[in-house]
Amino acid sequence: MPLVEIHGLTKEYEKGDQKIVPLKDVSLAIDKGDFVSLMGASGSGKSTLLNLIAGIDAPTAGTIHVAGTDITKLSRTQLADFRANHVGYIFQLYNLIPVLTAYENIELPLLLLPFSSAERQKRVEIVLEAVGLTDRSDHYPSQLSGGQEQRVGIARAIVADPAIVVADEPTGDLDAETSDQVLDLLQRLNAELGTTFLMVTHDLKAASIARRRLRLEKGVLLEPEPPKIAKAGKGA
Amino acid sequence: MWKFLPYVAKNLWRDRTRTFLTVSGAAVAMFVFTVVGAVQEGMASLNRGTQTERTLIVFQANRFCPGTSRLQEDYARTIAKLPGVQEAVPIKVFMNNCRASLDLVVFHGLPPKQLQKIRDLKLSAGDWPSFEKQRDAAVVGQSLANRRRLSAGQRFSIGEVTVTIAGVFTATNAAEESFVYTHLEFLQRTPGISSVGTVTQIEVLLAAGSDPMAMCRTIDEKFRGGPIRTDTRPKGVFQSRAVGDLADLIGFAQYLGYACVVLVLTLVGTTTLMAVQDRVREHAILQTLGFTWQCIFGLVMIESLIVSLTGGAVGIGAALAVLSWNGLAVGSEGVTIAFSTSPMLAFIGMTATSIVGLVAGVLPAWTAARAEIVESLRSL
Numbered sequence: 002m003p004l005v006e007i008h009g010l011t012k013e014y015e016k017g018d019q020k021i022v023p024l025k026d027v028s029l030a031i032d033k034g035d036f037v038s039l040m041g042a043s044g045s046g047k048s049t050l051l052n053l054i055a056g057i058d059a060p061t062a063g064t065i066h067v068a069g070t071d072i073t074k075l076s077r078t079q080l081a082d083f084r085a086n087h088v089g090y091i092f093q094l095y096n097l098i099p100v101l102t103a104y105e106n107i108e109l110p111l112l113l114l115p116f117s118s119a120e121r122q123k124r125v126e127i128v129l130e131a132v133g134l135t136d137r138s139d140h141y142p143s144q145l146s147g148g149q150e151q152r153v154g155i156a157r158a159i160v161a162d163p164a165i166v167v168a169d170e171p172t173g174d175l176d177a178e179t180s181d182q183v184l185d186l187l188q189r190l191n192a193e194l195g196t197t198f199l200m201v202t203h204d205l206k207a208a209s210i211a212r213r214r215l216r217l218e219k220g221v222l223l224e225p226e227p228p229k230i231a232k233a234g235k236g237a
Numbered sequence: 238m239w240k241f242l243p244y245v246a247k248n249l250w251r252d253r254t255r256t257f258l259t260v261s262g263a264a265v266a267m268f269v270f271t272v273v274g275a276v277q278e279g280m281a282s283l284n285r286g287t288q289t290e291r292t293l294i295v296f297q298a299n300r301f302c303p304g305t306s307r308l309q310e311d312y313a314r315t316i317a318k319l320p321g322v323q324e325a326v327p328i329k330v331f332m333n334n335c336r337a338s339l340d341l342v343v344f345h346g347l348p349p350k351q352l353q354k355i356r357d358l359k360l361s362a363g364d365w366p367s368f369e370k371q372r373d374a375a376v377v378g379q380s381l382a383n384r385r386r387l388s389a390g391q392r393f394s395i396g397e398v399t400v401t402i403a404g405v406f407t408a409t410n411a412a413e414e415s416f417v418y419t420h421l422e423f424l425q426r427t428p429g430i431s432s433v434g435t436v437t438q439i440e441v442l443l444a445a446g447s448d449p450m451a452m453c454r455t456i457d458e459k460f461r462g463g464p465i466r467t468d469t470r471p472k473g474v475f476q477s478r479a480v481g482d483l484a485d486l487i488g489f490a491q492y493l494g495y496a497c498v499v500l501v502l503t504l505v506g507t508t509t510l511m512a513v514q515d516r517v518r519e520h521a522i523l524q525t526l527g528f529t530w531q532c533i534f535g536l537v538m539i540e541s542l543i544v545s546l547t548g549g550a551v552g553i554g555a556a557l558a559v560l561s562w563n564g565l566a567v568g569s570e571g572v573t574i575a576f577s578t579s580p581m582l583a584f585i586g587m588t589a590t591s592i593v594g595l596v597a598g599v600l601p602a603w604t605a606a607r608a609e610i611v612e613s614l615r616s617l
């Protein structure tokens with residue numbers, strides 16, 4: 002059974018007498034451990050789809066099953082718990098909490114879960130190590146470079162070991178070199194930890210690290226090439 | 238929820254200028270609230286003394302300021318013989334200021350042996366025998382001693398009156414602590430007062446069971462034909478009349494107290510709302526991470542509460558410190574109202590600030606908690 006199963010997903014916005022339909026009857030299944038990229042023109046509904054899967058937006062119609070739960074049926078509070086337990090979110094603009102250090106930013110999602118402080122510390126240290134920022138743990142976001150901030154953002158997204166990590170243009174604000182480092186990191190996490198990724202991107206190179214590539218066009222989901230084993234298939 | 242306290246504190250610290258200004262504003266308002274509360278409390282306790290119900294004050298008829306009332310001293314002896322009277326004490330009142338004042342010093346000159354019979358005083362310094370022995374000896378109340386920095390053994394002058402302080406006393410009634418008790422004869426013979434044989438008033442302590450109103454009539458009747466006519470009232474009635482205008486003013490001051498609380502409410506409410514508006518995106522990020530709306534609500538409430546309570550604690554603490562250090566009292570026509578500080582007053586103040594903190598937080602907290610995540614993430 003796929004980790005994410007979407008059926009007949011539609012999202013509409015009414016603006017006066019104008020109706021905007023970013024997603025029209027979309028269906029999709031994502032397997033556990035997969036790395037999926039999502040491309041499409043600006044305004045094609047990529048972020049909308051991502052946000053629906055992440056449980057921070059509600060669809061007009063359709064169902065979204067994640068890890069066996071239809072999240073469209075959850076209450077606001079249940080959705081928050083769902084996100085805390087199952088979703089990691091990587092933002093384009095990092096969105097770290099400015100008053101918290103790198104360490105504290107990463108620890109934040111763990112505070113919502115039943116972890117002892119020793120366990121929290123262990124987990125934060127492991128992911129800090131994984132993103133190569135152990136020596137920056139007590140730095141504030143304003144003291145980090147964009148690439149470093151994004152690595153903290155990634156660490157925060159994976160620290161609670163979520164079922165799926167969604168990333169909305171995670172390299173959109175980074176230069177080519179830093180961007181490569183971040184993509185490498187995501188690919189490595191997918192391969193080594195088996196974390197499922199869904200990544201929205203405008204960058205063909207970024208999309209190329211994915212094992213499966215999707216396109217959204219005018220609210221309709223297309224799968225241009227048959228799924229293939231990407232060249233970076235060093236893991237599972 | 239409490240594990241997020243450091244996060245709340247860091248946010249307050251990030252906007253420390255704003256936090257500081259709000260806390261100071263709240264502190265000033267709660268300072269005023271406490272001062273108003275203290276004088277209200279003093280007003281309420283004015284007539285609360287144990288013997289007030291069975292004590293009468295005999296004054297010269299149609300006179301109001303103690304400076305103008307003159308009764309024959311031997312009226313006291315006549316009154317003491319009436320059935321139902323336990324004690325009649327002739328008192329000469331002298332004060333530095335007959336008008337309403339914050340630094341009123343009131344001298345009560347009375348036969349030294351009778352002082353302890355009609356007053357419940359405890360000496361915190363000095364001793365009674367030296368008060369009774371020395372002609373110009375005086376005992377001063379603790380509040381006055383604090384205010385004027387007086388201690389036993391020192392000499393103390395107001396106008397032509399110079400006394401030697403034989404002791405400092407505390408009293409069950411805070412207003413008493415602004416008085417100076419000295420010898421009647423000494424005060425009568427002070428140049429400029431020169432009133433040998435006359436006193437300002439006679440304080441009558443009734444025996445248990447006698448009817449105060451009936452006794453007032455009896456006494457006034459007795460001196461109707463005398464050289465000077467008297468006006469006798471229960472002490473409570475007498476005091477209330479003396480502070481009359483002041484009492485209205487103090488009564489009105491309670492609205493000032495309420496206004497202070499509302500001020501703290503709007504101040505803390507505005508600041509918290511501003512803080513929330515600055516962090517619309519941040520709260521959306523927290524919600525994306527899995528914070529429930531209840532949790533966001535709680536965080537904002539805690540923030541509001543911290544600001545409010547800090548301001549309250551500083552303001553109330555400062556007010557209590559200043560008041561107990563200065564021992565302020567307002568007075569009119571020789572009757573004083575002390576600013577009474579009590580743990581109860583602090584408790585009421587802190588309860589008010591907690592409630593204000595919570596009420597001020599509700600709207601901002603609700604705004605933050607119910608914001609749409611996606612929409613908020615788009616905002617800058």
Ligand SMILES: Nc1ncnc2c1ncn2[C@@H]1O[C@H](COP(=O)(O)OP(=O)(O)OP(=O)(O)O)[C@@H](O)[C@H]1O
Binds near residue numbers: 015021043045048049
């Ligand atoms: N709150 C809203 N009200 C009305 N229309 C909206 C709202 N949010 C999004 N839309 C519209 O939905 C469409 C899809 O938006 P979405 O953000 O998903 O696009 P996107 O593919 O992520 O674009 P980009 O690549 O620029 O990020 C857009 O046309 C957008 O204008």
Ligand SMILES: [Mg+2]
Binds near residue numbers: 047048049169
């Ligand atoms: Mg987008």
